[in-house]
Amino acid sequence: MKLNELSDNPGARKPAKRVGRGVASGTGKTAGRGVKGQKSRSGVAIKGFEGGQMPIHMRLPKRGFNKPNRAKYAELNLGQLQAAIDSKKLDAGAKIDAATLVNAGVLRRSFDGIRLLGRGELNAKVELEVVYATGSAKSAVEKAGGSVSMTRPEKTES
Secondary structure, eight states, rough: OGGGGOOTTTTTSSSOOSSSSOOGGGGGTTTTSSSGGGHHHHHHHHHHBBTOOOOHHHHSHHHHHHTTTTOOOOEEEEHHHHHHTTSSOOOOEEOOOOOHHHHHHSSSOBOOOOEEESSSOOOOOOOOESSSOOOOHHHHHTTTTTTEEEEEOOOOOO
């Protein structure tokens, strides 16, 4: 085999479709766009348009409410915490809070606080400071000999 004998597999390189090059080409005149109207023009994106009929997203009833200033929490599972301790990213003897977890690279950002969830196993004795912890997570930490302090703001009755 020589360099001048190398070639692509048949059908691997397909020539570009050249539109608007005469009627005989098969894609001449209207260039495969059909005839007239908005869609035959360039720069048209009609997402959700139903030809003047009321679009389905406007016909369907709306439900619920999304609170714009809702608190967002970073979730941390016990398994993630144990993996970080095993890989020496975190010191189990020191107090672990949101800033410690972000600096160690366990979490990317803490948002409005940390929620401790119970998935995974925890063997290390740790002292955690989180905004919220599930019951299973709290009992697992206490079973391992650690403690969890929750800094959740109290609900105000108004």
